[in-house]
Amino acid sequence: MRKIGYKKWVIPGGYIPFATNGREPELLSQDKISILNLNKEPTTIRMTVYYQEEEPVSGYPLEIKGMRVKKFRVNDLIDPFPVVLEKEYSLIIEADKPVVVQFLKMNTGHKNVAMLGTIAYGTDI
Amino acid sequence: MPKVWSNWSGSLKFTPGKLIHPKTETELQKQVLRALDKKQKIRVVGAGHSSSPLVVTDELLVSLENFKKVERIDKEKQQAWTGTGLTVKESGSELLEHGLSFHNTGDVDIQYIAGAISTGTHGTGTGLQNLSSMLSGCRMVCADGQIKEFTEEKDGKDFFDAIRVSLGTMGIMTSMRLNLLQAFKLERKEWCTHTDNCMENLQELMDKNRNFDFYWYPRSDLVKLRILNEPGQGMQDIPYAQLQQEYSGWAIDVLPKERSLKFDEMEYALPQEVGPQCFLEVRKMIKEKFRRDVAWRVLYRTVKADDFYISPCSERDTVTISLHQNVGYPIMDFFRSIEPVFLHYGGRPHWGKKHTLKAADISNCYPRLNDFLRARQKMDPEGIFINEHLSKQIFDL
Numbered sequence: 243m244r245k246i247g248y249k250k251w252v253i254p255g256g257y258i259p260f261a262t263n264g265r266e267p268e269l270l271s272q273d274k275i276s277i278l279n280l281n282k283e284p285t286t287i288r289m290t291v292y293y294q295e296e297e298p299v300s301g302y303p304l305e306i307k308g309m310r311v312k313k314f315r316v317n318d319l320i321d322p323f324p325v326v327l328e329k330e331y332s333l334i335i336e337a338d339k340p341v342v343v344q345f346l347k348m349n350t351g352h353k354n355v356a357m358l359g360t361i362a363y364g365t366d367i
Numbered sequence: 368m369p370k371v372w373s374n375w376s377g378s379l380k381f382t383p384g385k386l387i388h389p390k391t392e393t394e395l396q397k398q399v400l401r402a403l404d405k406k407q408k409i410r411v412v413g414a415g416h417s418s419s420p421l422v423v424t425d426e427l428l429v430s431l432e433n434f435k436k437v438e439r440i441d442k443e444k445q446q447a448w449t450g451t452g453l454t455v456k457e458s459g460s461e462l463l464e465h466g467l468s469f470h471n472t473g474d475v476d477i478q479y480i481a482g483a484i485s486t487g488t489h490g491t492g493t494g495l496q497n498l499s500s501m502l503s504g505c506r507m508v509c510a511d512g513q514i515k516e517f518t519e520e521k522d523g524k525d526f527f528d529a530i531r532v533s534l535g536t537m538g539i540m541t542s543m544r545l546n547l548l549q550a551f552k553l554e555r556k557e558w559c560t561h562t563d564n565c566m567e568n569l570q571e572l573m574d575k576n577r578n579f580d581f582y583w584y585p586r587s588d589l590v591k592l593r594i595l596n597e598p599g600q601g602m603q604d605i606p607y608a609q610l611q612q613e614y615s616g617w618a619i620d621v622l623p624k625e626r627s628l629k630f631d632e633m634e635y636a637l638p639q640e641v642g643p644q645c646f647l648e649v650r651k652m653i654k655e656k657f658r659r660d661v662a663w664r665v666l667y668r669t670v671k672a673d674d675f676y677i678s679p680c681s682e683r684d685t686v687t688i689s690l691h692q693n694v695g696y697p698i699m700d701f702f703r704s705i706e707p708v709f710l711h712y713g714g715r716p717h718w719g720k721k722h723t724l725k726a727a728d729i730s731n732c733y734p735r736l737n738d739f740l741r742a743r744q745k746m747d748p749e750g751i752f753i754n755e756h757l758s759k760q761i762f763d764l
Contacts, residue, residue, distance in 0.1 A: 260658075260659050265561075265588075266587055266588035266589075267587040267588060267589060270586070270587065270588075315586070315587065317586040317587070317662070318584070318586055318587060318662065319662075320628070320662045320663055320693065321628045322628065322693065322695075323693050323695065323696070324586075324660060324661065324662035324663075324693070325662075326659060326660055327658065327659045327660075328659055
């Protein structure tokens with residue numbers, strides 16, 4: 243049976259506002275990623291963050307157990323370096339097994355809370 | 368050709384005139400006598416975990432990496448002599464084989480135990496003094512090149528109040544007699560909750576647990592409560608927090624944690640009663656001004672007061688607050704901006720971490736600094752065990 247998902251996912255439109263309103267972390271302005279691992283075995287992922295002007299930053303290792311989902315805020319990534327707030331970035335997620343990735347954004351810096359969820363672009367290339 | 372020496376984080380680099388690794392006390396003594404002849408200054412380097420310029424020298428740098436013996440173990444008195452080239456992990460593990468234990472460790476165990484003691488390094492716990500409090504005897508190659516042994520019962524409390532935290536400026540210690548405890552086990556539990564819950568219950572968390580500290584995460588306003596107790600003791604449940612991790616074992620295995628990501632750190636020791644206000648002010652500043660780039664946690668710990676002349680915990684029960692940032696980030700802008708808040712609340716810098724204080728500020732922070740300098744002067748009248756950073760920036764000699 244064909245496995246569900248892809249090994250590489252691209253999120254071109256990352257941006258975490260600095261401004262935020264309300265109790266944290268629930269109402270924190272944030273980019274959030276959900277990764278579903280439908281394999282029986284754990285999968286290890288690594289990420290690369292691209293900026294408009296600076297060199298890419300690679301690392302951010304994470305393990306996701308088999309048949310489990312992991313959700314994390316991009317805001318919280320620190321290894322090897324925090325993702326800078328209020329700066330356009332793109333993200334590539336590479337897994338050693340096929341996974342499914344969803345990308346969520348919340349901006350509470352404005353009067354009305356704005357939320358957006360989207361499936362990232364998956365590829366095995 | 369002398370090589371560039373770098374500390375653990377890479378934020379401190381210099382080229383010593385000569386780096387030596389003596390294998391025996393006699394060999395070290397010969398090197399010291401030779402340096403005395405040449406009127407060279409000498410500094411001693413440990414594991415290099417410190418990021419302040421305590422060891423920087425373009426003259427003679429001594430590594431004690433070959434001084435690794437644990438000997439003269441007295442289980443009845445719960446004392447042992449440990450070589451000054453042992454890390455906290457190495458010495459703690461060997462002591463455990465003899466049924467003995469440190470009362471506490473810092474958050475990591477890769478430092479040399481001698482470096483940790485000499486800089487007033489500490490763990491957490493309102494009833495627990497810093498690691499320097501364990502020192503009750505030492506063998507040293509002194510400023511006249513002689514090897515001498517000192518003990519608290521022979522040489523007195525005043526001498527030991529000076530030498531316990533002395534930044535390696537009173538002689539080169541080759542072995543230290545430590546006051547220890549019978550080996551004991553600890554249960555470690557780590558809980559996640561909101562900062563507000565932690566601050567509302569802070570006193571109870573400090574009072575009811577052997578070791579308690581918390582990490583504050585600037586980009587989520589969550590905290591990790593880290594609690595260690597002897598089995599069955601302390602707070603077993605925390606209704607306002609979620610248990611994230613739990614394990615137990617011998618104290619030396621459970622107190623420190625492994626760190627793979629390198630960082631630099633600024634830490635200040637404050638009177639315990641102002642700790643919460645100071646923390647809340649630091650938190651506000653980081654949220655308003657710095658978390659665009661800063662995502663590393665802030666660590667809040669407690670230490671029991673001691674009598675040691677230049678210990679950051681001297682004569683007051685203490686809270687320590689530490690800022691961390693990834694290596695590679697321009698850390699000093701961040702640290703320099705927060706430092707005045709620490710000073711406003713009566714903070715004293717950790718000797719082994721980043722700070723920008725000059726001698727006049729140091730003198731204000733440490734009321735017994737002159738007592739220390741008098742004791743140091745007796746031991747090292749020619750000033751061979753101090754470098755430029757110590758003589759100009761710290762002691763104003």
